[in-house]
Amino acid sequence: MRAKRVPEDERREQILGAAFRVAGREGIGGLTVRSVAAEAGVSHALVLFHFGRKERLIHELLDWVIARTTVLHISEDIARFPHALDRLHALLQQEMTRLSRQPQHTRLFLEYWALGARHEEIRTRISAELERYRAAFREIMEELLLLEPAALAGGTADGLAAVAVSWIQGCAVQAMVDPAHFDTDEYLASVRAMISRVGT
Amino acid sequence: MRAKRVPEDERREQILGAAFRVAGREGIGGLTVRSVAAEAGVSHALVLFHFGRKERLIHELLDWVIARTTVLHISEDIARFPHALDRLHALLQQEMTRLSRQPQHTRLFLEYWALGARHEEIRTRISAELERYRAAFREIMEELLLLEPAALAGGTADGLAAVAVSWIQGCAVQAMVDPAHFDTDEYLASVRAMISRVGT
DNA sequence: GCTCCTATTGACCATTCGGTTAAATCAAGA
DNA sequence: TCTTGATTTAACCGAATGGTCAATAGGAGC
Numbered sequence: 001m002r003a004k005r006v007p008e009d010e011r012r013e014q015i016l017g018a019a020f021r022v023a024g025r026e027g028i029g030g031l032t033v034r035s036v037a038a039e040a041g042v043s044h045a046l047v048l049f050h051f052g053r054k055e056r057l058i059h060e061l062l063d064w065v066i067a068r069t070t071v072l073h074i075s076e077d078i079a080r081f082p083h084a085l086d087r088l089h090a091l092l093q094q095e096m097t098r099l100s101r102q103p104q105h106t107r108l109f110l111e112y113w114a115l116g117a118r119h120e121e122i123r124t125r126i127s128a129e130l131e132r133y134r135a136a137f138r139e140i141m142e143e144l145l146l147l148e149p150a151a152l153a154g155g156t157a158d159g160l161a162a163v164a165v166s167w168i169q170g171c172a173v174q175a176m177v178d179p180a181h182f183d184t185d186e187y188l189a190s191v192r193a194m195i196s197r198v199g200t
Numbered sequence: 201m202r203a204k205r206v207p208e209d210e211r212r213e214q215i216l217g218a219a220f221r222v223a224g225r226e227g228i229g230g231l232t233v234r235s236v237a238a239e240a241g242v243s244h245a246l247v248l249f250h251f252g253r254k255e256r257l258i259h260e261l262l263d264w265v266i267a268r269t270t271v272l273h274i275s276e277d278i279a280r281f282p283h284a285l286d287r288l289h290a291l292l293q294q295e296m297t298r299l300s301r302q303p304q305h306t307r308l309f310l311e312y313w314a315l316g317a318r319h320e321e322i323r324t325r326i327s328a329e330l331e332r333y334r335a336a337f338r339e340i341m342e343e344l345l346l347l348e349p350a351a352l353a354g355g356t357a358d359g360l361a362a363v364a365v366s367w368i369q370g371c372a373v374q375a376m377v378d379p380a381h382f383d384t385d386e387y388l389a390s391v392r393a394m395i396s397r398v399g400t
Numbered sequence: 401g402c403t404c405c406t407a408t409t410g411a412c413c414a415t416t417c418g419g420t421t422a423a424a425t426c427a428a429g430a
Numbered sequence: 431t432c433t434t435g436a437t438t439t440a441a442c443c444g445a446a447t448g449g450t451c452a453a454t455a456g457g458a459g460c
Binding site for chain 4: 202204205232233234244245248253254
């Protein structure tokens with residue numbers, strides 16, 4: 001059976017969606033041009049026609065995942081809190097629940113992270129996304145440092161932002177490996193306990 | 201040329217060492233029975249003779265890496281500190297510098313971590329190692345909670361231990377992706393700033 | 401020196417993969 | 431309706447992979 005003729009954008013979207021499902025199921029390492037084509041219901045030659053090489057498909061899949069992940073959007077509900085500490089609390093909770101609800105995104109991202117060690121293009125994308133992530137926290141941390149310089153003596157906005165990112169990453173990664181024995185609420189409570197005395 | 205006859209233990213060790221170098225260079229995904237054999241200077245049939253299947257080689261490599269990584273050894277220098285907070289400080293610093301000095305171990309471990317999402321045997325090993333890691337911190341955190349229950353109100357030993365693991369993992373992982381723009385000392389200073397007022 | 405056991409190897413096999421190409425098909429415009 | 435150009439496919443190719451197997455070599459015990 002022959003696939004209907006379809007506009008280029010639509011077909012690329014269809015193939016990338018199929019690639020996402022295959023990568024979630026088999027991992028990036030187990031992703032093949034043929035499996036993606038089968039998942040999309042087209043011939044494997046068509047995938048190569050639209051993406052040229054498998055490598056480019058994998059790169060575009062990373063962009064696709066990043067674009068589709070509403071990552072770190074500071075909602076109005078959060079922005080409304082006048083105190084930076086409250087915004088930090090809310091942001092941490094939001095991100096942790098988001099990551100725990102999208103385990104497939106997290107796993108896929110972790111795989112790209114590992115791949116980045118050997119592929120510069122992927123590392124660049126990951127690095128940019130990481131920086132975007134840190135920037136959102138840095139803003140809050142700067143305000144926190146301004147409000148209570150004594151409470152965080154020795155810390156810097158960059159360093160504190162990186163620590164906040166570690167909290168979220170660590171939660172997602174530890175929850176991924178043994179979701180049964182990892183209590184996200186308990187984790188979040190402990191994070192809050194550590195920063196609760198700031199600004200009080 | 202034919203490889204000399206060698207005791208089984210020695211040969212397995214030689215092959216696992218070669219597998220470690222190949223995995224560090226090409227990644228676990230790029231590890232093939234033939235490349236490991238070439239690195240070890242033996243025929244690829246011999247690798248399969250000693251390990252049966254590629255999958256078993258990869259599993260044994262994980263054990264090998266875990267065994268060879270002197271992970272989280274609380275030295276006497278650290279144990280000598282009477283105050284739990286000082287031990288925590290010292291342990292964090294030790295682990296961060298260790299991980300930053302062994303980036304290949306970290307990268308390989310991260311790859312296994314991602315693999316664990318789809319392979320239960322690997323996930324089990326990783327989970328056990330993670331638990332071992334948490335346990336060392338839990339001990340300190342319990343003491344800290346006992347000393348200053350008000351300072352960490354809301355936190356639990358398990359949760360705080362998981363947070364400490366996140367600090368270390370987050371540092372290693374963020375440093376891996378852009379070692380140039382990540383300042384480990386600044387990060388450690390910020391972590392210390394957050395817990396500095398505990399017990400004072 | 402001879403035998404026996406096993407570590408070791410080269411040759412081989414079926415499968416899968418990424419990629420190429422020529423042919424077929426379809427839709428739109430003249 | 432006919433032409434044209436892009437899309438889609440089947441068939442094919444060479445390379446690499448995991449795994450098997452019969453043959454071989456080499457050392458330990460006799």
